[in-house]
Amino acid sequence: xxxVWTGTGPRRRxxxxxxxxxxxxxxxxxxxxxxxxxxxxxxxxxxxLLLVLLLLCLRLSPGMAALAGLAIGLTIDVLSPxxxxxxxxxxxxxxxxxxxxxxxxxxDNLAVNxxxxxxxxxxxxxxxxxxxxxALGRLTAxxxxxxxxxxxxxxxxxxxxxxxxxxxxxxxxxx
Amino acid sequence: xxxxxGRDAAAAADLLVLxxxxxxxxxxxxxxxxxxxEVVTTLRQTALRPAVALRExxxxxxxxxxxxxxxxxxxxxxxxxxxxxxxxRRENVALRRLVGLGEATTMPWVGGAVLHQPSATDGLTLSxxxxxxxxxxxxxxxxxxxxxxxxxxxxxxxxxxVLTWMHPDFGASAVTADGAILGFVQPVSVGRLGHPMxxxxxxxxxxxxxxxxxxLSSGLGGVFPGQIPIGRIVGIEPDPLGYERLYRVAPHxxxxxxxxxxxxxxSTEDGSVATGTGESPP
Numbered sequence: 001x002x003x004v005w006t007g008t009g010p011r012r013r014x015x016x017x018x019x020x021x022x023x024x025x026x027x028x029x030x031x032x033x034x035x036x037x038x039x040x041x042x043x044x045x046x047x048x049l050l051l052v053l054l055l056l057c058l059r060l061s062p063g064m065a066a067l068a069g070l071a072i073g074l075t076i077d078v079l080s081p082x083x084x085x086x087x088x089x090x091x092x093x094x095x096x097x098x099x100x101x102x103x104x105x106x107x108d109n110l111a112v113n114x115x116x117x118x119x120x121x122x123x124x125x126x127x128x129x130x131x132x133x134x135a136l137g138r139l140t141a142x143x144x145x146x147x148x149x150x151x152x153x154x155x156x157x158x159x160x161x162x163x164x165x166x167x168x169x170x171x172x173x174x175x
Numbered sequence: 176x177x178x179x180x181g182r183d184a185a186a187a188a189d190l191l192v193l194x195x196x197x198x199x200x201x202x203x204x205x206x207x208x209x210x211x212x213e214v215v216t217t218l219r220q221t222a223l224r225p226a227v228a229l230r231e232x233x234x235x236x237x238x239x240x241x242x243x244x245x246x247x248x249x250x251x252x253x254x255x256x257x258x259x260x261x262x263x264r265r266e267n268v269a270l271r272r273l274v275g276l277g278e279a280t281t282m283p284w285v286g287g288a289v290l291h292q293p294s295a296t297d298g299l300t301l302s303x304x305x306x307x308x309x310x311x312x313x314x315x316x317x318x319x320x321x322x323x324x325x326x327x328x329x330x331x332x333x334x335x336x337v338l339t340w341m342h343p344d345f346g347a348s349a350v351t352a353d354g355a356i357l358g359f360v361q362p363v364s365v366g367r368l369g370h371p372m373x374x375x376x377x378x379x380x381x382x383x384x385x386x387x388x389x390x391l392s393s394g395l396g397g398v399f400p401g402q403i404p405i406g407r408i409v410g411i412e413p414d415p416l417g418y419e420r421l422y423r424v425a426p427h428x429x430x431x432x433x434x435x436x437x438x439x440x441x442s443t444e445d446g447s448v449a450t451g452t453g454e455s456p457p
Contacts (some may be wrong), residue, residue: 033226037290038233038240043431045293061185063192070196077203078218079226081329081336082296084211085204092196096189125295131204132296133343135362137369142295150293 020168021059024161028052044149046157047121049076053091054120054158055169057098058113069095086131090124110162117158121151208344212313212329212336219331227334230290231304238288242434249320282400284318284437285309287335298430300328301337305438308332314398316439322404322427323347323392324436335438339430340405341371349375349405349424350393356382357393360405360424373406373424380420384408390424400439 032048053072057065073091077084098120125147129139162169206214219227238246271278287305291297305311307330315327317337325339338345341362349360356378363374375390388408394401406426414421 030229033229034233036233036293037230038236041234041237041291041293043293043295043297047293061189063189066189066193066196070199073200074203074218075223075226076292076294078215078223079230079302080292080294080296080300081211081215082299082342083204084206084208084215085200085202086296087294088200088203089197092193092200096193096196100189129295132299134296134299135343135364135369135371137364137366137371140368146295150295 017168020165024165024168025052025055028055028161043146044153046153047150048154048157050091050094050121050124051117051154051158051161053095054098054117055161057095057116058102058169060099062096062100062103065095065099066092067095069093082134083132086128089131090127093127094120094124110159113162114155114159117155118148118151121154122147125150215329215336216331219329219334224333227290227302227331230302231288231334234288234290234304238434283310283440285311285440287436287438289433289436290334299339299342301325301339301430301433301436303335303337303436303438304333306331306333306335310440311335311438312440316399316403318403318437318439319428319433319435320437322406323399324428324430324433326398327438337436340373340426340428341430347399347405348393348395349390350401351384352389352391356384357395358422360390363423365423372409373426374412375408375422375424376419378420378422380418382420384411384420384422386410 028048028051032052036045036048049072053065053069056068060068069091070088072095073088076087076091080087098116102116122143125142126139129142134142203211203214268278285305287303287309290302290304292302301324303311303317311327311330313327313330317324317326323340325337325342325345327335328338329336340347340360343362346359346361348357350357358375358377360373360375363372364370365372375384378384386408390405390408392399392401392403392405404427406424408422409425410423412421412423
């Protein structure tokens, strides 16, 4: 009997699911804080902290996703404090919006999840810049160049993670 | 029958949590900058210390892996320059002795690596891998080999945050290379695409500067010592009020691409800031 969930029936959450999910999140955090910066840095690189938040949004209720957004926003605010609180506001809004939207509107398919990673990154970047009081030029460059680029790289990593760890993350993907 | 009551209760609980999160986030947003700097410092030293340490280690590994050749090349070119200028320095020392001047004062400095973040605001502020344990204090000036970058905004035990010239809160007293014209530089967006630049304000209408004129820090204001290169004049902007001349200044440093900086440790232990003499930036 196969233990791989095919998405065709109800799925019971087991304690090992949480462990596996935690393991995936830990791997992403290690990639974000050590592996990626030790190899390459610069704008347009995938934001794995944001990816962690969006993966949490696929599992959690909107309220808990907002709480996760607050924690991740605070972390980014502390590591890159151009305007303290800007990341917290943006991530709380994104966390709640993504989790609520998924519960109400989004279909469970791969393209929608990838779109969520891409659009979520773009929206978050613009919101943070707006709240930080950035100049118009920076906003334009972010909206047209850096935001879409980082959205694409984040979505690419997200796609890889979802495909590789679909069962571990308990993400249902319609076929 | 579906349990609409239970679903409503869950939705209400979600909204309650959202409201609490929004309140906390807004409180953080409106926190005055000195308090925000304290919060950042505290969290960098406690809860997020492992993350900061990991990123620092990653930066060190990346530099040793990919930037060593560049560092060696710049060290070699500096060594050549020092050798070339040695005669000039000897003459200078001899002349100072002749007129009874002591040795020129040098300002202590600490070198640090920049830990870039993949965030939209990277460049407005930068994280450094050096902190209070290295002798760094709040408001210490930060330079690169090319010129002024900004100042230390928040400092933890082993890390710190630089507020760069791109940040809307940045400002510095400036002077022309000949010391004739004083002004104040602040960040500004130029053109339809809004290129980040500095603007030299406070220049009298009777004074004029030509394109290419070098702008240095004046040493006034108590944060930056004098004679640190800031940028070059690249144009003039019309003053809507007609009271002063406004000049565009292209800064020498680009916060987005910098990997190493020098922090001038001018502050004293009690928190007061020693003003620079302007004689010898590193």
